[in-house]
Amino acid sequence: MNKHSIWFCSLLIGALFLSWVVRADETLITWEKSDAAQLVQARCSICHSLDYIKMNAGFLKAANWEAEVAKMRKAYGAPISDEEAKQITAYLTQKFGPND
Numbered sequence: 001m002n003k004h005s006i007w008f009c010s011l012l013i014g015a016l017f018l019s020w021v022v023r024a025d026e027t028l029i030t031w032e033k034s035d036a037a038q039l040v041q042a043r044c045s046i047c048h049s050l051d052y053i054k055m056n057a058g059f060l061k062a063a064n065w066e067a068e069v070a071k072m073r074k075a076y077g078a079p080i081s082d083e084e085a086k087q088i089t090a091y092l093t094q095k096f097g098p099n100d
Contacts (some may be wrong), residue, residue: 029050029051029053029054034091035087036087036088036090036091037091037095039084039087039088039091040053040088040091040092043078043079043080043084043088044072044078044088046078046079047072047076047078053092053096054096056068056096057096058096058097058098059098060092060093060096060097060098061093061097061098062089062090062093062097065089065092065093065096065097066085066089068092069085069088069089069092070085073085
């Protein structure tokens with residue numbers, strides 16, 4: 001093996017090792033068939049993975065979820081109406097709110 005082949009193999013092995021070691025908690029979210037759940041899936045997945053919702057689950061209260069939805073609308077231009085924002089906030093609070 002020449003010097004370049006050894007370097008490439010080392011790089012490849014390192015990349016494979018890192019992809020195995022560095023993983024997010026990819027637990028699947030169970031979505032019911034409600035209108036609110038379908039609204040959240042339809043609107044939120046336009047811009048990002050639905051896994052981001054799970055990352056905030058467990059500690060955001062209603063006011064926090066409301067602020068998150070407002071941020072998505074105002075800062076990122078998410079196509080969510082005022083009424084949809086209320087429905088999404090209520091659903092996220094109920095489904096993913098604090099576990100206390």
